[in-house]
Amino acid sequence: MYLVGLTGGIASGKSTVSAMLRELGCPVIDADLIARQVVQPHCPAYRLIVKHFSRDVLLESGEIDREKLGALIFTNPEKNRLLSTITHPEIQRAMIKQVLQHFVLGHRYVILDVPLLFETRRLTRFLKHTVVVYCDPDTQLSRLMERDSRSQDQAALRIAAQIPLEEKVAQANHVIDNSGSQEDTYRQVLKLHSRLEDSLDFLLVRALVIATATGIGGLIFLLVKPFIF
Numbered sequence: 001m002y003l004v005g006l007t008g009g010i011a012s013g014k015s016t017v018s019a020m021l022r023e024l025g026c027p028v029i030d031a032d033l034i035a036r037q038v039v040q041p042h043c044p045a046y047r048l049i050v051k052h053f054s055r056d057v058l059l060e061s062g063e064i065d066r067e068k069l070g071a072l073i074f075t076n077p078e079k080n081r082l083l084s085t086i087t088h089p090e091i092q093r094a095m096i097k098q099v100l101q102h103f104v105l106g107h108r109y110v111i112l113d114v115p116l117l118f119e120t121r122r123l124t125r126f127l128k129h130t131v132v133v134y135c136d137p138d139t140q141l142s143r144l145m146e147r148d149s150r151s152q153d154q155a156a157l158r159i160a161a162q163i164p165l166e167e168k169v170a171q172a173n174h175v176i177d178n179s180g181s182q183e184d185t186y187r188q189v190l191k192l193h194s195r196l197e198d199s200l201d202f203l204l205v206r207a208l209v210i211a212t213a214t215g216i217g218g219l220i221f222l223l224v225k226p227f228i229f
């Protein structure tokens, strides 16, 4: 099995592309969804967030107010780092668990949908391919304003807080240009899908796992042989 990172900029169309890939049957691990799950009230990260950020960041229901917490860390880099220290290990653990589940199920590849893939850089060395969903700056700004009901200034600030999309494009080995219609994007997703399906990269990891398992099995056999025969 091999891993494919899917990323982009805020409102550039990652969820749109990710939904198309799922529809085509690709296994997708959604880091954003996991990030929401690991801060649910029964989770260790929740307790740490309440301890360090106080109950002010909670909704009446007791759940984390993501909008409020997001606004808080957006203007405070230190708090941003603290939140990352609390949540990233939990997110990573959950992602590794899901990757292993897909491996056991025999999938050839798994797509990791990670919005801040190039900002955190923790995962990049494990990826065989990186796919960036790009859209031109004006389109990105207007889609963000419309989707989140933000003013032009607020939306521009959110975009400026991330690595510029052009830089992400330069680091990727596959780009989907989502500046046009959804049909246009879907055509590009189909091409990516065939490329992933046709790739034989999964064979290397499978061969390594089989060789390692055989080696360990052989070693155990040699060790216990004198006691059996």
Ligand SMILES: Nc1ncnc2c1ncn2[C@@H]1O[C@H](COP(=O)(O)OP(=O)(O)OP(=O)(O)O)[C@@H](O)[C@H]1O
Pocket: 008, 009, 010, 011, 012, 013, 014, 015, 016, 017, 115, 143, 144, 147, 178, 179, 180, 181, 182, 185
């Ligand atoms: N090709 C397209 N044509 C028109 N609208 C689009 C297109 N692609 C995405 N959109 C719209 O743009 C907005 C942003 O898209 P989407 O949510 O997929 O981006 P995203 O990269 O996942 O965003 P974020 O990382 O901020 O969650 C959504 O409202 C979506 O419906």
